[in-house]
Amino acid sequence: MNDTAAKLRHALAEHVGSPGWRPALELVPRELFVGGAVYRVDQVRGDLWTPVLREEVGEDDWLALIYTDETWVTQVAGIIAEEAAGPVTGSPSSSSTFPSLVVRMLEAAQITEGDTVLEIGTGTGYSTALMCRRLGDGAVTSIEYDPAVAERARKAITAAGYTPTLVVGDGLHGYYDNAEYDHLISTCSVRTIPPAWLDQVRTGGTITTPMWGWMDGVASAYLTLADDGTASGRFLKDDLYFMRARAHLPPPRPPIVTGTGEARESRIDPAILDEEAALFVAQLAAPAAQRASGGDTTILLDVSTGSRADTRPRSSGGGWTVHQHGPIRLWDAVEEAILTWQDAGAPHQSGFGLTVTRDRQHIWLGEPDGPSWNLPA
Secondary structure: OOHHHHHHHHHHHHHHOOOOOHHHHHHOOHHHHHOOEEEEEOOOOOOEEEEEEHHHHOHHHHHHHHOOOOOEEEEEOOEEHHHOOOOEEOOEEEEEOOHHHHHHHHHHOOOOOOOOEEEEOOOOOHHHHHHHHHHOHHHEEEEEOOHHHHHHHHHHHHHOOOOOEEEEOOHHHOOHHHOOEEEEEEOOEEOOOOHHHHHHEEEEEEEEEEEEOOOOOEEEEEEEEOOOOOEEEEEOOOOOOOOEOHHHOOOOOOOOOOOOOEEEEOOOOHHHHHOHHHHHHHHHHOOOEEEEEEOOEEEEEEOOOOEEEEEEEOOOOOOEEEEEEOOOOHHHHHHHHHHHHHHOOOOOHHHEEEEEOOOOEEEEEOOOOOOEEEOOO
């Protein structure tokens, strides 16, 4: 056994500070799951990633890097770090999430001994191995969409000595063969709750997932399954976010045109959308819209309908002018939602809840009978 790695695992477990998950943190070797290389982002170009190789860093420095409580990107634009011939341009597509966030997710789901779990998004397999160590191999089922990522995770999980059920497929469909599960956790963010998940969790069981919409508003849902097959619950106070499920990514944006359409004065300061909770609220009102900016202009664009809105400071007298074009008045909807939220005291996302039925998914403010907004079908 590598004494350096063991000491670093102990220090990591101390840092995370979770009594229930400490034994797993001290025994599961994270270096197996990170592999032989990670990516580091260029400090000037945010889309340029350079692989850092284990053999180039040296063993002790590599282990020190691996056991910092940080996220290490392991795949960019579909290219695994060990296989990169040099710097890669694109967006991260798989990573080893920082361990404290992984544990916070497991704690939020209230997973404990005796439970069965369906994990959506195996990723590197590190969280899968943590659950195997605590719950036992037979209690854990994990599904990964990307075949290359799944195979890499399988090798690491096997090398660590664990044998959960590992599935290559679309996690949005879940995995019926081992259902019903006590808990479903998603280590990828979704835009809406996939209907198949409701069918695979037992009555009284839970679904824990980050939700990330097209305007980049985020919140973490914790839902309990009722005996009628519906699910409901509040969003968590803890902000737990992971990469988006690929099927839930927004469509490409066309070139943006501003300053056209009907003009009026805005009733809210567009800068409020820089606040996470406000952006989450704005997204509820215009779930198909994406947000962009250009200098002092805030832009909303709905690709499917061509609707758009842009706001900018007025040339004199203060305030902001909004232009809106297309069949949906995006800024009208956002304004109403923001004002409703402000009237309620401008709460964090945990002041909202989500109810999921077969026919409708809606987010409500305060209580289930409060103001609500439908999620896209």
